[in-house]
Amino acid sequence: MLAKRLDCVEPSPTLAITGKVRQLRAQGLDVVSFGAGEPDFDTPEPIREAAIKAICDGHTRYTAGAGMPILREAVAEKFGRENKIDTTAEQVVVSSGAKQCVYNALMAICDPGDEIVIIAPYWMTYRDQIMLSGGVPIVVDARSEPGFVPSVDSIRNALTSKTKAIIINSPSNPTGAVYPKETLHAIAEIAMDAGIFVVSDEIYEKHLYDGAEHHSIASFSPEIAERTITISGVSKSFAMTGWRIGYSTSNKALAKAMATIQDQVTSNASSVSQMAALAALKLPEGEVKRMVQEFDTRRRVIVEGASQVLGCEVPAPRGAFYLFADFGKFVDGSIKSDVELANYLLEEHRVATVPGSVFGGPGHLRLTYALSRTEIEEGLRRIAEGVRSLM
Ligand SMILES: Cc1ncc(COP(=O)(O)O)c(C=O)c1O
Structure with missing residues (x-):
């Protein structure tokens, strides 16, 4: 018998989605993922070099x-x-x-x-x-x-x-x-x-x-x-x-x-x-600023694209690298919830998102914009295609 405390915790849903995306990709499928909560940039070189030096210097x-x-x-x-x-x-x-x-x-x-x-x-x-x-x-x-x-x-x-x-x-x-x-x-x-x-x-x-x-x-x-x-x-x-x-x-x-x-x-x-x-x-601050600037550009791309998909203006987030958008109008037909919508988009249209109910915001989907602009555009195209076939 497992401890009672396990009754109230769940494995991280975002890590689960990332795992599912990895699995689908391993099967050779092309998936666009708005799921992960991490920057897609490489760790800057001076940091990687400092780590190698740390190992060589015996910081082990x-x-x-x-x-x-x-x-x-x-x-x-x-x-x-x-x-x-x-x-x-x-x-x-x-x-x-x-x-x-x-x-x-x-x-x-x-x-x-x-x-x-x-x-x-x-x-x-x-x-x-x-x-x-x-x-x-x-x-x-x-x-x-x-x-x-x-x-x-x-x-x-x-x-x-x-x-x-x-x-x-x-x-x-x-x-x-x-x-x-x-x-x-x-x-x-x-x-x-x-x-x-x-x-x-x-x-x-x-x-x-x-x-x-x-x-x-x-x-x-x-x-x-x-x-x-x-x-x-x-x-x-x-x-x-x-x-x-x-x-x-x-x-x-x-x-x-x-x-x-x-x-x-x-x-x-x-x-x-x-x-x-x-x-x-x-x-130096410039390195971080460069990454943030790129996120800003992607943010504009995703906000504009999501507004087109949803047919209304999506307010632009002012921080972090996520868009939390209201997909409520697509979840009262054959698709009954944001969880079903996210599953449908992943399984039928090969685009991963995180259902809002995970965050206490049902009816929404969270889209990370920590992916390239080309991927953002392709991912939004797939979402648009997916929701269009629900109408
Ligand atoms: C709000 C928030 N706090 C903390 C963390 C965890 O960060 P770390 O990778 O440093 O554990 C995350 C990661 O997704 C986060 O979104």
């Missing part, structure tokens, strides 16, 4: 559980310089991806029955990790809000005496929402009034378009910094998803707690990847 042993001191210093410096968060190396924990940072945070703050507020559409891992850590996800619905930015009142109304924390994710996966500074200030006020934590997942902090600005909630005041766990990493910004390096900063007691949990689960993140992450943090 266990490191301190919370990360190499030199990397924790560099991360603290990055949080200070880029995010305006006043922190120290002692407050930084380096983990095997931002995903592990979120898990460490939840394991450090959640007692059984504690409520954690998440904003729908949300990154599905939050919901599953909250339940794995014994907490209860409380969903605030931002689906019908402009730009998917939650209303401050809806967040305030979701709090109870059991609320332990709120998780925010701006720029957001899956919606691309970027929260305005005023919204973040209001969330900070709410958290301070209620005495709860904020887990701020800022993994897409560099993927901003149309002049959108990223603000770290922990930069607003020492009081809100004290109760915020800020999470980021190198996966998305530096095209390093496979290297598995994320990092967090929080108050010293929380950082120590998160490091203790990690010590007993995975020990340190890969030593070689830590040296690669160090090189990433020293990379």
Whole structure:
């Protein structure tokens, strides 16, 4: 008999879709995939070279559980310089991806029955990790809000005496929402009034378009910094998803707690990847900007193409690299749900998307634009063909 905690978690649906695409391609089928949540660029060369050097220089042993001191210093410096968060190396924990940072945070703050507020559409891992850590996800619905930015009142109304924390994710996966500074200030006020934590997942902090600005909630005041766990990493910004390096900063007691949990689960993140992450943090800004510019071009292509497919203007996401589009009008005939629609598109038209219900946004499909412009155009052509034959 498996443990009861398995009743409430599911394998990552996005990883499952990526697996299915790989399988179909291995059978020789040509599939366009809007599924994966990762940049398609190669990790920049100076980072790869730093990793090779790290191996040759003997960085192949266990490191301190919370990360190499030199990397924790560099991360603290990055949080200070880029995010305006006043922190120290002692407050930084380096983990095997931002995903592990979120898990460490939840394991450090959640007692059984504690409520954690998440904003729908949300990154599905939050919901599953909250339940794995014994907490209860409380969903605030931002689906019908402009730009998917939650209303401050809806967040305030979701709090109870059991609320332990709120998780925010701006720029957001899956919606691309970027929260305005005023919204973040209001969330900070709410958290301070209620005495709860904020887990701020800022993994897409560099993927901003149309002049959108990223603000770290922990930069607003020492009081809100004290109760915020800020999470980021190198996966998305530096095209390093496979290297598995994320990092967090929080108050010293929380950082120590998160490091203790990690010590007993995975020990340190890969030593070689830590040296690669160090090189990433020293990379000239131009390299990242070039990748973001290319994402911006693709974003325009996908927004225009999706608007044509859907026959209405699709609002352009302002951050991350996802389009979360409403396909509701195609799911009330022979196709009954977004899950069926995604399956149909993959099986009949060889184009992979992620159903919105995975993210608490039924009726939608999430399309990643981390693929070439030619592929985006071909993928949209297949979606158009697929939905046309449903009419
Ligand atoms: C919102 C969000 N946070 C965290 C992660 C995980 O990042 P990492 O690869 O650093 O574990 C992802 C990856 O898809 C994500 O979308």
